[in-house]
Each structure stands twice: as structure tokens, then as C-alpha cells.
Amino acid sequence: xxxITEALKPxxxxxxxxxxxxxxxxxxxxxxxxxxxxxxxxCDHCAAIEWELEKQQIAEENELxxxxxxxxxxxxxxxxxPRFKLKSFKDWQAKCSQQxxxxxxCGRFITGFRVAQQEGTSYLFSGQSATGKTHxxxxxxNNLLMKRNSVIYISQLEYVAMVKDSWKDGSKVSExxxxxxxxxxxxxxxxxxGKGQFTQKEKGFVxxxxxxxxxxxxxxxxxxxxxxxxxxxxLDRETVRRLKAGGGKxxxxxxxxxx
Numbered sequence: 001x002x003x004i005t006e007a008l009k010p011x012x013x014x015x016x017x018x019x020x021x022x023x024x025x026x027x028x029x030x031x032x033x034x035x036x037x038x039x040x041x042x043c044d045h046c047a048a049i050e051w052e053l054e055k056q057q058i059a060e061e062n063e064l065x066x067x068x069x070x071x072x073x074x075x076x077x078x079x080x081x082p083r084f085k086l087k088s089f090k091d092w093q094a095k096c097s098q099q100x101x102x103x104x105x106c107g108r109f110i111t112g113f114r115v116a117q118q119e120g121t122s123y124l125f126s127g128q129s130a131t132g133k134t135h136x137x138x139x140x141x142n143n144l145l146m147k148r149n150s151v152i153y154i155s156q157l158e159y160v161a162m163v164k165d166s167w168k169d170g171s172k173v174s175e176x177x178x179x180x181x182x183x184x185x186x187x188x189x190x191x192x193x194g195k196g197q198f199t200q201k202e203k204g205f206v207x208x209x210x211x212x213x214x215x216x217x218x219x220x221x222x223x224x225x226x227x228x229x230x231x232x233x234x235l236d237r238e239t240v241r242r243l244k245a246g247g248g249k250x251x252x253x254x255x256x257x258x259x
Contacts, residue, residue: 021046078151080189084138092136099132102251106136110143113219117186119246120217124193126224126231127253133223137189140221149186156192156206163205183212186219193224193243194234207239214242227252 019029021043029041042050089110094100109116109123125133141151154162159182166175173181182188190210198206213220222243224231228250232240244250 019043078141078145078153078185080138080141080151080153081134084135085142087135087139087142089136089139089143092132092139096255098255102253103136105249105251106140109219110140113144113147113149113186116219116246118217120214120219121246122214122220122222122243122248124222124224124228124231124240124243124248124250125253126227126250127255128225128257130257131253131255132258133253134191137191137221137223141187141189144187150184151187151189152182152185153189153191154182156190156194157196159190159209160198160202160205164202179209179212182209183216183218188213188218188220189223190220191223193222194226194231195224198234203235203239206235210239210242214245217246219246219248 015031015033017029017031017040018026019031019040020026024043024045027043027045029043032039032041089103089107092103094103105123109121115121125137127133138153141153145151163175163178165171166173166178188209190206193206210220210222220243226234228240
């Protein structure tokens, strides 16, 4: 970077002068005449401070750009549906006391995520369709992604199908590798828990994933249209218990669907 002093020299005639800086006192500089106006050269101390500030700004801009690229990459890897990729925590507007309470709990989950990782804090979002469960879960995910946490979203139906596909001849991914993929992220969002008809073996896939994350203290948000009792009958009580472990709980979205 050129200092103001260096930048002025080519613009017009210069004349050495003893100048005064309000911050640093007298200094040897010059006066440059540009378009008939006299412009004083900058104090070397001021120029150095200005340069340091500019370097700091450049570094901050570079770091922000790097963070944005990391966030973009993480968001691509998260598999969050396009409908929810841009949802923020602020977008989820609470309109009643129940909604305010749930939003407050989720806000504490975000701000205390480091503790949640230590405790393996998990939640089950329960309620009928169109009550904002997936919106809120993905808003949490997007917030955590911006803070460089890893997140993966997947529905239970899709997860079971992918595990079964891993058994096929020529599959590039083994069943263990499939489980490991969903064990790794800092947060897993498992949508549509309990939806569909499953064999006992398929229920075992879901239990194994949730159980492994529970044992590894990995937070999970399960989303279901079923109540806790109904979900216990479809899967099993132990699986559901793990979805509210580490100080978590079942959050019931008990209001009319949003329009």
C-alpha cells in the first residue's frame, strides 16, 4: 500500500516543509500543490497507524470470506432441503406463550451448544404437520453452521432406504460407512421419525443410529408427527428416551397448523 505521502508526489510540484500533526507533533514533510490547492503530506506515525488499520480490515474481510466459504461448504454437505436452507432462528415468529417457550428452549440450545455437545443433549419435536417443527430445526442448524459446526439433515425413510441400498452388489458404501456418516456430525436432524411401515430389522437401523449418537454424546433433533406415546409403540421406548437425553426433552408443537 502507498502512503498518502507517496501517493501525492506524482500529482504536482512538491515543496519540503516542517509540518505539525495534532497527535504526534512536528515532522518533516512536504506540501504538494494539486489543482491550485496546497495539500500537506501525512505524518509518518499516522500513515503507519492507517496502514495497520487497513491491514487489519483486509485480514477481517479475508477471514469473513473464508468463513462464508466454509459455511457454504458445510451447508452443501448438510443436505438441508432447499425450502429451509435460508431459514433463520429469527424467522420463526412465536405467536403464543407455548411457541415462545419452545423458541426460548431452542435459543438456549444454540447458545449453549458446547455444553450440549458434552452432555449429548437431544430433543424430539412432536406435533402435527405444518406447525413449524422442521422450520425451527433447520433454523437451528443454519445458525450452528454459521458457527462452523457440522450438521446433517435426513428423513428416517431416506436413511433406512440408504442403509438397505448399501447391501446391494456394487454399492460403493458399506452399511457401517453409512452409519458412520450420520454419526460424525455435531448435530443430526432426523425428520419424519416413526413415519411409514417398518420391519423389526428396519426399526433396528434407526435405533442403532440414535443409540450410537447417544453413546457418543452427539446431539440429535428428532422430528415426528406422532406423540411420544405413539412413537414408543411404533419404534420402542428406549429409542425415544435417547431422543430426549442429556437434559433434552420432548417439545410438543400443540397448536393449529400455520397457514
